[in-house]
Amino acid sequence: MLGNFTYCNPTKLYFGEDALENLHGELKKYGQKVVLVYGGGSIKKNGIYDQVTKILAEEGKDVAEIAGVMSNPTIHKLREGLDIARKHGAEFILAVGGGSVIDYSKALSVSVNCDEDPWDKYYIRFEEPTCETLPVGAVLTMVGTGSEMNAGSVITYPEKKLKIGHVFADEKIMPRFSILNPRFTMTLPKYQMVSGIYDIFNHICEQYFSGDDDNTSDYLAEGLMRNVVAASRKALIDPQDYEARSNIMWDATWALNTLISRGKTTDWMVHMLGQSAGACTNATHGMTLAAVSPPYYRFIMKDGLPKFVRFAENVWDIDPSGKTDEQVAEAGLDAMKSWMEELGLVMNLRDLGADESMLDDLVNGTILLDGGYHVPTKDEVRRLFQEAM
Ligand code: NZQ
Ligand code: ZN
Secondary structure (H helix, E strand, O other): OOOOOOOOOOOEEEEOOOHHHHHHHHHOOOOOEEEEEEOOOHHHHOOHHHHHHHHHHHOOOEEEEEOOOOOOOEHHHHHHHHHHHHHHOOOEEEEEEOHHHHHHHHHHHHHOOOOOOHHHHHHHOOOOOOOOOOOEEEEEOOOOOOHHHOOEEEEEEHHHOEEEEEEOOOHHHOOOEEEEOHHHHOOOOHHHHHHHHHHHHHHHHHHHOOOOOOOHHHHHHHHHHHHHHHHHHHHHHOOOOHHHHHHHHHHHHHHOOOHHHOOOOOOOHHHHHHHHHHHHHOOOHHHHHHHHHHHHHHHHHHHHHHHHHHHHHHHHOOOOOOOOHHHHHHHHHHHHHHHHHHHOOOOOOHHHOOOHHHHHHHHHOOOOOOOOOOOOOHHHHHHHHHHHO
16 A cells, blocks of 8 residues: 555444434534425435434424435525524534435534535535534435545535535545444435445446556455445345345445545546536436446556456456457456446436536536546547547
8 A cells, every 4th residue: 555644534324124222322412503405305205304303302303304305416405404503502413314314414514604605615615614513413314425434515505506525634524423224225216225325336446447556445445335236136136135234334435434544545536527427417326327337448548458457357257368468358247237336326317317418517516636547638528428428
């Protein structure tokens, strides 16, 4: 491992079918004034809302609600929530939902005591908070983003066609605790389940396809990828398979809780392309990644050939005998694409609502990063979007 690094992850996790019981003990550590943040209503249908509010009442909390946090949460919804949190004098934020609800809660945490405009401060200038932040706790209901154990927060400004993620450097922005009960994810529609599964897989790819030193992180990444593929196949056959769903939940957390990026560079260009597609179409996050991934990985394959060969052999069990390195690498990418099709992912941007008239916005909204095997130009980004259509 060639990089210098620091590793600190303070999020306490409670995992398993009885995990919610631990909310009692956690709530005792924080103030009386709680803001409960949730999405568009799934937690009311599946009973999680009733279980959580019962515990809040038993702990004597004074609760204000921010309901209706949408997928790809917007800056406008954040401003609306800031009014509620400020009027309530919030001391603690409890996020109950998926990545959108948890990301939103982190954005609320860093903005509630801040006079500056959160969009400009955090999503354009990428500053760290200069005000007091509020602690966030999470009850996770949708698996994929890893937001339950990281400091990432992605917010969309629809009118500007921008969707931007800020990974805060300060680990106190990570949830103080997260409650992970795999049963809570079993009411997810298949579309969301598979989208989350691909999000997990791609988070690992983003950190794997970079660098050329022998690195512990890459071996961890391969193990996680193998389990995501194996468990996803079981969950496809039986979405109620607890073993499969619990493995997927745990894989998601480790895929993006900062561990497997230690000591190496990372790529993240698929996410930059996908986020721009999300800003233009409001499509589901994992599906935007699926649509741009095959053209992107074909495009960078030659620049990172040894890693793509290793990916083919160690993740997809491709037999290299009688093949050139390029053929092995291509067979690995073919195997990945077949698995994506097996999951039923949306594999092109047109089916997500994009068309050629959006190309300028798609290109303008893509942030170019330089950690991967090839730093794309804006022209190359345009070609990648055209291929992904
Ligand atoms: O809003 P409700 O009604 O709750 O429905 C949600 C939503 O429609 C539904 N859902 C969640 N749990 C459910 C459920 N439906 C039935 N049963 C349940 N148990 O699922 C839908 C999707 O939820 P959402 O939170 O939007 O999905 P996800 O977890 O994929 O989060 C997506 C957001 O996270 C960002 C994405 O860009 C996107 O904005 N990301 C955050 C990251 C981070 N913090 O590190 C990294 C990721 O790469 C990603 O960018
Ligand atoms: Zn993602």
